[in-house]
Amino acid sequence: MEKITSFTIDHIRLIPGVYVSRKDQVDGSCITTFDLRMTSPNDEPVMNTAEVHAIEHLGATFLRNHPVFGSRIIYFGPMGCRTGFYLLLAGDYESSDIVNLMIEMYEFIRDYEGEIPGSSPRDCGNYLDMNLPMAKWLARKYLDEVLYDITEERLVYPQ
């Protein structure tokens, strides 16, 4: 079988950032997949599942309620390697197009207080596996080190 595109990225040189992972044409419409890379692959500790899970619930809730992008959200969820998330948007976008959206989303997570949406046995398959303080810490780190004053090298995959 052929190696899929996301396995051809040089993960050794990849740094935390906001990247376009791929664009797919589906029945004449473009779907853009973003790589929201939060930790440096094979270089720093990966995120634990409980904070990844909390970011997933909060991020998905924020995105699907967003007044501008809400109707364009196809999917938001974690990478299996736990170094980041994928966001799928209906439309043809560049990474710089969603930086402000990601700042809004990660500020929402950083500042979130209270019960995480969907964290109940009826709504989620593993509702106790949530770590809000670490999710907030990771959101702050991504904002401070990546999203605020983002540089070109964090918007385009290494060649």
Ligand SMILES: [Zn+2]
């Ligand atoms: Zn869940």
